[in-house]
Amino acid sequence: MTKQEADYQDCVRQTTRIQSQAAELIKLAQLRDDGDLSEAEFQNAKSNILT
Known part of the structure; x- marks a missing residue:
């Protein structure tokens, strides 16, 4: 896998x-x-989701 492909997969x-x-x-x-x-x-659940 090329760096470009890996970067794309990370973005996805x-x-x-x-x-x-x-x-x-x-x-x-x-x-x-x-x-x-x-x-x-x-707020507690939101915090858990965003961490």
């Missing part, structure tokens, strides 16, 4: 991870907005 993996994190944050926000999660629970 990072983009996929970011999209997955965004989807999880949207779900968490909906749970919070529906009253199923407190603000503290939301």
